[in-house]
Amino acid sequence: MLRLCTSRTLALTSSPAVSEHRLVARAAWPALRRTASTDGLARVPLRKQLKDEAKSLKTQNRHRRGSEKSANSDAWELTVGIEIHAQLNTAAKLFSRAPTSVAAEPNSNVALFDLAFPGSQPEFQPPTIIPALRAAIALNCEIQGVSRFDRKHYFYQDQPAGYQITQYYEPFARHGFIDLYDYDGIAPEDGKKVRIDLKQVQLEQDTAKSQEYPPSAQLLDFNRVSHPLIEIITMPLIHSPATAAACVRKVQAILQATSAVTTGMELGGLRADVNISVRRRDAAPGDGEYNGMRGLGQRTEIKNLSSFKAVEDAIIAERNRQIAVLESGGVVMGETRGWAIGSTETRRLRAKEGEVDYRYMPDPDLGPLRIDSELLRELENTLPTLPDGLLDLLTGPVYGLSIDDAKPLIELDGGERLEYYQEVVDFLEDRKPFFQPDHRKDETIPNNDLSRTAANWVLHELGGLLAKADVAWDDELVPARTLAELINQSVHKKITGPVAKQVLAMVFEGDKRPIQQLLEEEGLFLRPLSRDEYLALAQPLIAANPQMVAQIREKNQLGKLGWFVGQMMRSGEKGRVEAQRAEEILRELILG
Incomplete structure (x- = not known):
């Protein structure tokens, strides 16, 4: 226990009761643009104008500081x-x-x-x-x-x-x-x-x-x-x-x-x-x-x-x-x-x-502060994992994350975001699968792929919703198990990526239905298109855009394939066009 000793000396000792006074640390510490033409000139919205001006000023300041350093500081x-x-x-x-x-x-x-x-x-x-x-x-x-x-x-x-x-x-x-x-x-x-x-x-x-x-x-x-x-x-x-x-x-x-x-x-x-x-x-x-x-x-x-x-x-x-x-x-x-x-x-x-x-x-009113060695040993033995140790864990073989993903998980929300992420991964890995994959996707997904996918959803997809809504972190907005179930449906190709993001937004905004029920009632489960249906979407687009097709074939501008994929997803039945399959068909038709 912690006690006040005689002779105005403050002593700290350790005993079985020390936990009454010890603040135990957690074990794991642990994201309108529009332009209109008036008289041939683009009208830029005020919000975009202010944002561009701030960005320009920031760039100017950076260049100014750099020139000052090179001119004066060497x-x-x-x-x-x-x-x-x-x-x-x-x-x-x-x-x-x-x-x-x-x-x-x-x-x-x-x-x-x-x-x-x-x-x-x-x-x-x-x-x-x-x-x-x-x-x-x-x-x-x-x-x-x-x-x-x-x-x-x-x-x-x-x-x-x-x-x-x-x-x-x-x-x-x-x-x-x-x-x-x-x-x-x-x-x-x-x-x-x-x-x-x-x-x-x-x-x-x-x-x-x-x-x-x-x-x-x-x-x-x-x-x-x-x-x-x-x-x-x-x-x-x-x-x-x-x-x-x-x-x-x-x-x-x-x-x-x-x-x-x-x-x-x-x-x-x-x-x-x-x-x-x-x-x-x-x-x-x-x-x-x-x-x-x-x-x-x-x-x-x-x-x-x-x-x-x-x-x-x-x-x-x-x-x-x-x-x-x-x-x-x-x-x-x-x-x-x-x-x-x-x-x-x-x-x-x-x-x-x-x-x-x-x-x-x-100070004449305060005696010495004495710290007991036994108390010190207990605190040393119960110290949680520190940031560098957590970074090693997240970038190591267990999770396989990049530094760019691991650091924000550690730093955001006082460690709560990291705890949430680890819980999502636990659901995905230790308790998977929630739903058996269909006969077309019966392969085993490596754990590191699941860990990286979970990090992307926690940091970017869910993080983007938090930033857009301008709300503080709250793990009850989208419970860890709910996000894990949604990711599981996506990685096993039960739903498309855009549908998964749509469902995440629905849950974030308050839809409390279980993921399976929500997908069934909203008719969002993927019903794969046949090859002929993909061809029927791709061929008219290719015929209507010969210049872009030539740039892909002759100049190897493969990034333009993404535009065609996007058009196919817009023109096809909602939730049925798979981006990866659409790109495969486009490559076959354009590149041979």
Whole structure:
């Protein structure tokens, strides 16, 4: 059990009752165009116009950034260190008995200590360390048997006590690392793999949430005060904006895999500060110092970046600003800067505070935090599979997926999409067949083919419906067994591909009939056409389009066969024309 020991020392021990306090992680962590002619000119709908303009601007920005890099950056080395703040998945606050709350009414879950009420004292809540430990273990850290809390002094309206409780000097975890691979999106110049060392992972309390109402009003919600955070501090070893964004993305994936956090960047549960410096590549080794490392330029810090794109864009902008300042003979000042989404420049907020400014001191109201080795072993033994392990599993012989399909399955919806996919595959492989294939299709379908087909349906077909409807993931919209039955009908050629997509949309929109019943009642089962019926569809099309036929025969433009297939499916009886069979007939007639 977790217990509070005497002498103001906090101890964590493990016993058969530890599961009462342990937050168990899951075993598997686990997608109107129209133009009209007016006076000979095409009238483009506003929606398409705006979309094209946004695409053009994005392309221009990409080219601009590339030219800036080639023009200015070759003589300069960029160095980035990252501080990631993540809200822990806990029911209790770190130093008060008030519950954590993301969606509660403002200022409804607040204890006296959260408001710095005179005489109130922090009361450490032992269960809050469990998700923090899972995160630190997954980040390959050395867990410290004894750690301590410190006060970081500063005045701001979101911190009424005038200080924040953190672990600056003796954090609970040190010396971890993160391995980033090319498939994580690191910069090409970093090769296939780069290791980012972590200085430490520390516990600390969150601040109040502030909402500005210009010109002068600001509202404060103290529900967030003392929500448990971990701060993950990397060493300044990153030299590319893309690799920095990949690092934050990988950390979020690891934290979500271990159920250490409830939300990611998209919902405000994770924020990143980036420390940026540049120096000439030919500078003397002793020039400059950054975070205790010699030979680096003067750093600036950009606070509270809330998306992966913001991390990358802000670093690019600040790198270019610093290079411009230095090349014009100026001096980069140590300061804290801000970044607004959609901006092209960082902005100065204030002078950069240092260790002296914060007046760090041990917190006199909190004793040491002791972590029992038995508890640590149990957490290590029950740690779920991490993203790299899941990727190996999905791209290995069991599932046989490509990297492009495996990564979104792992990253989407906090692992729920992956669990759903695995359930669909289980139905297809372990409990197949739902329906015996007919005499024409009595072959065995390889498991990897089923796995890849299931991934396509989960990611693209079902994902497309979710995106079009603009709804959040919900595995009850199309139950896993229902999707598996639909896929089974399709792969055994009981229905055509277009019919399968039509039925999926019907189920997604609320049709609760079992797949077999739905297909029977709607008359959607495939009734194969005879060869003569295919010829009757294909021959008139070929006769009516001699120019396209010539391009296929003489210029080998085989892609145009798809147009003929589409026309045959439109003109034939709905649900009866098989695309593969139609193409076979077309090849026979056109190519001989």
